[in-house]
Amino acid sequence: MKQFFPFFICILFSSCQYFEKQVPSEKELLQKELKSINWKEVDEYPSVPECDKITDKAVRQQCFFEVMSNLIEEKLNVDTLSILYPELDTIEVKVTVFPNATMKFEPQFRKDSVAYDTIKIDSILHARLVDFPKINPAIKRGVPVKTQFILPVILKAKDKK
Template identity: 30%
Template structure:
């Protein structure tokens, strides 16, 4: 009788996983792992040459942003526009770094005040900033795409 009670007692504490297949266990673990991943963040930011891939994530992010801002600033400095009226405005440019490291403009805000003064402004900026390349962002060691927004401040004063 004691053996029967002991077996019943042990049976209550035995995991139900003994009765599930290995395939079902693997599927459950994969689903748990996928739910635990923060899909809105990357493990490593895109890196321009000169950025340290072993640096902490925040430093990588800062390096990427600073290099991108420097490139955009150099691009604007290389362009020459003549305007009749003063411009003081901020445009936002949405970029994507794809899984191969190619940077492309997804969308550029169109402000009529800018287009009235410089008709082909968006085309010139797009032409100069498209097709830059960097080391792509990584998520769990896999190259992934990343989108970001860059403010472009125009001031002709």
């Protein structure tokens, strides 16, 4: 028995190497996880209170875009933009929703937009596109993130009486 005990101890310590597994480093795990993330999409799109009750992701996104387009159209239709530029029927507005729920609006003009004063239109947009309702930012892996999208805004011509 005395001889068996040291032999058993030697086998026990030498066999532990067979149970060791290669543990990946922290950097390798991080790189693998970063590669698996789709950075082009968010888990939850920005939302407004009117759309919060919708559970379907695509319908909720469409609701948000419709509400935002309608709000922008309402704010711009009270202005003289359609009278100053009657040939301008649609403006594409780049909307940026920041993680702190603030928004920024930038008009997107075509390259051939020399027919109208882009600086004047830009200043009108910045003056009118204020006081929006509370916006919930987009969520990616539980963290609010910045999102950008372009909304086509239809300008309605005012009736001349």
